[in-house]
Amino acid sequence: MPEINSHFASPSEEPEGVFTPPEPTAETGGADDSITTAEADMLSDLQPEDDPDDDETSTDDAPSRPLDGGNTSPAAERTSYLERPVVGIRERPGQPPQPIEVPTRLVARGLIMAERTRQAAIDLFPPDRDGLDIERVGAFLANMGVLPTETTIEVPVKDRGTVLRSLQPLGVDAPEPGLSGMYIPQIDTVFTFRDGRLEELNGPEITDKDRLHELGHSGGAYSRWFVDRGGLPELTDAQMGLAWQDTAGNPYNKLVDEGVQEYLAGTYVAEELNRPGGLANLATTQHDVRRYSSPGTISVPSRYTFLDRAGRVDIAASAFAATAIGHLIDRDPALLPALIAGARDDEAFREATGRMEAIAPGMPDTLKNNFNTHTQYENGLDYVRGILGLS
Numbered sequence: 001m002p003e004i005n006s007h008f009a010s011p012s013e014e015p016e017g018v019f020t021p022p023e024p025t026a027e028t029g030g031a032d033d034s035i036t037t038a039e040a041d042m043l044s045d046l047q048p049e050d051d052p053d054d055d056e057t058s059t060d061d062a063p064s065r066p067l068d069g070g071n072t073s074p075a076a077e078r079t080s081y082l083e084r085p086v087v088g089i090r091e092r093p094g095q096p097p098q099p100i101e102v103p104t105r106l107v108a109r110g111l112i113m114a115e116r117t118r119q120a121a122i123d124l125f126p127p128d129r130d131g132l133d134i135e136r137v138g139a140f141l142a143n144m145g146v147l148p149t150e151t152t153i154e155v156p157v158k159d160r161g162t163v164l165r166s167l168q169p170l171g172v173d174a175p176e177p178g179l180s181g182m183y184i185p186q187i188d189t190v191f192t193f194r195d196g197r198l199e200e201l202n203g204p205e206i207t208d209k210d211r212l213h214e215l216g217h218s219g220g221a222y223s224r225w226f227v228d229r230g231g232l233p234e235l236t237d238a239q240m241g242l243a244w245q246d247t248a249g250n251p252y253n254k255l256v257d258e259g260v261q262e263y264l265a266g267t268y269v270a271e272e273l274n275r276p277g278g279l280a281n282l283a284t285t286q287h288d289v290r291r292y293s294s295p296g297t298i299s300v301p302s303r304y305t306f307l308d309r310a311g312r313v314d315i316a317a318s319a320f321a322a323t324a325i326g327h328l329i330d331r332d333p334a335l336l337p338a339l340i341a342g343a344r345d346d347e348a349f350r351e352a353t354g355r356m357e358a359i360a361p362g363m364p365d366t367l368k369n370n371f372n373t374h375t376q377y378e379n380g381l382d383y384v385r386g387i388l389g390l391s
Contacts, residue, residue, distance in 0.1 A: 078147040078344075081188035081222070082111055087238060088226040089247055097247070102226045110235070117170060118187035121153055121163070128154040128194060131204035137212050140272050141219070144264060145340045148215035149188045154207070157195040171235055180316075181210040185222040185240065190214040201307040202279040209265045209279065209306075213318075216261035217241055220343030241343040254372040255380040259321030260339050262304065263329070266322055270303035278305035280313045289315050293375045298382075301326065320377035324384040331359050331388070360387045 086107055088100040132154070141148055155163055160179065164172075170186045181192040192211040199206060220241025227234045227247045237245055243257035270276045276285050280302070287305055288297040304319035329336050335355045342349035356364045363384075371380030385391045 085223040146219040149218040152190040157193045181214045183214045183217040213265040251372040258318040259325035262318040262322035266303040280305040317374035324381040
């Protein structure tokens with residue numbers, strides 16, 4: 001998702017209620033006789049022999065990034081979020097992690113909860129797409145080889161707090177204030193927060209850009225860890241497109257994952273909209289911006305700029321990551337389609353890694369293990385420029 005920008009206003013009044021449904025119970029959907037027909041059909045399609053309250057177990061291959069193999073979906077197909085793998089791991093002090101079976105009942109209950117949440121969100125927030133170029137964004141992504149979700153919800157920025165609080169029961173961490181959009185893989189849904197002041201200054205294209213970034217994330221494979229440490233089991237993210245995290249929550253390859261999506265968004269602005277000076281309409285193609293984590297400035301392509309709520313030129317921190325990825329694509333244009341496909345396919349991911357290794361030996365591991373927070377992306381850009389001799 002785009003990194004946090006401080007120019008968004010805080011949420012004000014909320015709509016009447018939040019959209020998270022109650023957790024399934026015997027009264028609300030945990031027992032066979034209270035699950036809706038549609039939900040029963042959904043579970044039957046996925047698990048023909050099982051129901052949400054049986055004691056059977058199911059296993060999935062390990063996710064492709066943190067473990068070896070597992071994402072075998074052909075690059076031309078998109079897996080439904082209802083079929084994404086959950087990988088069981090048992091961890092005990094002093095012992096190596098062991099794979100375990102995941103209770104089918106817990107997976108099924110989670111699917112019911114997720115689908116109800118997704119549908120409730122759609123019902124609560126009617127489409128708000130006035131001025132947005134939905135078809136143009138979709139055509140651009142299709143041309144780039146991205147296979148995005150079909151579920152997008154545009155929400156007034158004042159209602160952002162309602163969305164964030166309502167998603168927490170699904171295990172969605174509450175991000176910092178100022179989020180412009182987000183992809184929620186648990187329900188395969190993109191939320192875009194429309195800010196009237198930003199659209200007044202930049203045009204509705206700023207919402208299209210943020211929406212495009214999040215749709216790019218939705219084109220990647222996704223899997224989760226089911227971790228048994230001896231107490232209550234934990235369900236956490238594993239693979240997230242080109243990025244992943246281990247069972248302790250340590251992230252890897254975030255700069256590459258964020259950089260690709262913002263690179264696509266910047267390409268859309270500069271080439272599809274013919275605004276090489278960015279949404280800020282700068283006269284130059286490069287612009288010096290203030291660093292996040294150290295004094296001074298750093299140059300990025302103007303295509304990533306926009307005007308903040310005070311009318312000042314600004315960028316998202318992911319623009320640093322996008323600039324770094326752009327330098328690598330300049331060296332090997334075939335890297336971009338490999339990265340896009342690699343977000344959902346293991347063979348393409350290995351191709352992308354090999355191409356990066358050919359550009360600079362050791363670089364994929366350095367990018368994977370470092371620069372995994374938005375305040376570190378500028379350091380990642382420094383590293384790429386240094387190793388390519390661009391400093």
